[in-house]
Amino acid sequence: MRRSVPSGADRETEANDYEGASIDWRPTLVRRKGVPKHRLLTEQILADIDASILPAHARMPTHRDLARQLGVSVQTVSLSYKEAERRGYLQGEVGRGTFVRNRTRAHADRFMLDRSPGETVDLSIIRAVYSEAHERASRSMMRTLASDDNSAFMRPCRPIAGLDQHRRAAQIWLKRLGVEASTDRILITNGTAHGIFLAIAALVQPGEVVLTENLTDHGIIGLANVLGFSLRGLPTDREGILVEAFEEACRAGGVTALVLVPTLGNPTSHLAGAERRRAIAQVARRHGVFVIEDEVFKPLLDKPLPAITELLPDLGFFVTSFTKSVMTGLRVGYLVVPPQYSIRIASIMRVTTWSATNLPSEIAARWIEDGTAQELIEVQRTEARARQAIVAETLGEHVAQTHPLSLCAWLRVPPRWTEEGLVRALAQHKIAVTPSDPFIAGKGSEGGIRICLGGRLSHAALRNALQTVRSTFEQLPPVFDVGSIA
Numbered sequence: 001m002r003r004s005v006p007s008g009a010d011r012e013t014e015a016n017d018y019e020g021a022s023i024d025w026r027p028t029l030v031r032r033k034g035v036p037k038h039r040l041l042t043e044q045i046l047a048d049i050d051a052s053i054l055p056a057h058a059r060m061p062t063h064r065d066l067a068r069q070l071g072v073s074v075q076t077v078s079l080s081y082k083e084a085e086r087r088g089y090l091q092g093e094v095g096r097g098t099f100v101r102n103r104t105r106a107h108a109d110r111f112m113l114d115r116s117p118g119e120t121v122d123l124s125i126i127r128a129v130y131s132e133a134h135e136r137a138s139r140s141m142m143r144t145l146a147s148d149d150n151s152a153f154m155r156p157c158r159p160i161a162g163l164d165q166h167r168r169a170a171q172i173w174l175k176r177l178g179v180e181a182s183t184d185r186i187l188i189t190n191g192t193a194h195g196i197f198l199a200i201a202a203l204v205q206p207g208e209v210v211l212t213e214n215l216t217d218h219g220i221i222g223l224a225n226v227l228g229f230s231l232r233g234l235p236t237d238r239e240g241i242l243v244e245a246f247e248e249a250c251r252a253g254g255v256t257a258l259v260l261v262p263t264l265g266n267p268t269s270h271l272a273g274a275e276r277r278r279a280i281a282q283v284a285r286r287h288g289v290f291v292i293e294d295e296v297f298k299p300l301l302d303k304p305l306p307a308i309t310e311l312l313p314d315l316g317f318f319v320t321s322f323t324k325s326v327m328t329g330l331r332v333g334y335l336v337v338p339p340q341y342s343i344r345i346a347s348i349m350r351v352t353t354w355s356a357t358n359l360p361s362e363i364a365a366r367w368i369e370d371g372t373a374q375e376l377i378e379v380q381r382t383e384a385r386a387r388q389a390i391v392a393e394t395l396g397e398h399v400a401q402t403h404p405l406s407l408c409a410w411l412r413v414p415p416r417w418t419e420e421g422l423v424r425a426l427a428q429h430k431i432a433v434t435p436s437d438p439f440i441a442g443k444g445s446e447g448g449i450r451i452c453l454g455g456r457l458s459h460a461a462l463r464n465a466l467q468t469v470r471s472t473f474e475q476l477p478p479v480f481d482v483g484s485i486a
Helices: 037-050 063-070 074-086 103-111 132-147 164-176 192-203 218-227 243-252 274-287 339-352 358-370 372-398 419-428 459-473
Strands: 090-093 097-100 186-189 209-213 230-234 255-260 290-294 316-321 333-336 399-401 408-411 449-452
Touching: 037 074, 063 074, 074 090, 132 358, 132 372, 164 186, 164 316, 164 333, 164 358, 186 192, 186 339, 192 218, 192 255, 192 290, 192 316, 192 333, 192 339, 209 218, 218 230, 230 243, 243 255, 243 274, 255 274, 274 290, 358 372, 372 399, 372 408, 372 459, 419 449, 419 459
Parallel strands: 209 230, 209 255, 255 290, 290 316
Antiparallel strands: 090 097, 186 333, 316 333, 399 408, 408 449
């Protein structure tokens, strides 16, 4: 349906100036099975803002007017507006209405989100700390690349598994993580998620069983839906999966692989000790089960721990990257495979991405060789400890599980509260957190709330946000959710 935009709509670009005229906006919701109405409406709002159908500073229809026009509830419109506001597309002003934000400023806000006291403090996304040291290192590398002859890594489109010089640098990095591998067993990937996809695609057929933690990174849950395998969660403790539960699942039969995060697992920050890792390897070897070891956080450890992959030369796959330890935007990963799988996985990479991107791989290699990567990891460790100290000081007994080097913490849901109620209550205070639902891979998982501590968040901003979290947790929940009724 065609939507009209008044020709005289106010396009003044002064920051914080929301004089916007009301707009005659007539969206059409195309229903899709399984997609809630509020999500459909949010998608339409975002798309029309990106397409300038809804111009900057325009006043959105009131909740009631839009609900009446679309034939939906006021609650549906309210949820949609709140989500669009959380994502930086709309701005609500008490007593005045809801306005389309200036998208140029919104893009800047997302980069500097944690520095702006008037915007949402985003504790919902797990990412590395970004400091002035990261900015200096990045700028220095860009200047160097601009003055160098880059043909050695910009011209080639082979080998698929990565350039030889990048795989030699990977060898150095992997050795620090307890993995000794020849270059023909190493593939350069576009991050850890890419490496896990390649390993699973090489091993698992639709319908086969893959095991993981009861609460696990949502990426593997998404892959189960994409690749069609059956994902089963195993119970965990503070060291990750229980060996007895792994053994029992293997004895039941039909298990092809185990995907696990032994180090600072997301979202609970569990850390498997040396004995736990050896015990997992023994069970896997006994039953012929492949192990895909997601070690994106292992570079943050300051004490060595064995790699499960090294204990399983024919069954172990090791994946790591720079995104959670060196710099979030440096999407370079290293996948170590058993020798017999190197050709198969390279062929899968060829038909999906051809190869990893050489430019970030070159940056990673140079930073490994000149020590910059290790220096930035030290920054991460220092910041993680400082931020976790603020978590312990501020939230105390509300912390269910975390680790001094983790970039997140898992919080208990207080009595009488629900996860959904807490997420909504904190959103009203402009604090974004994540409930347990995206991480649940198995039955019997206790609920919780994940808070993330990375990004450009200052210590003062973090402390203020966590004090708000604490005060919200210690309130009794409302008798009804006033945000959801007209």
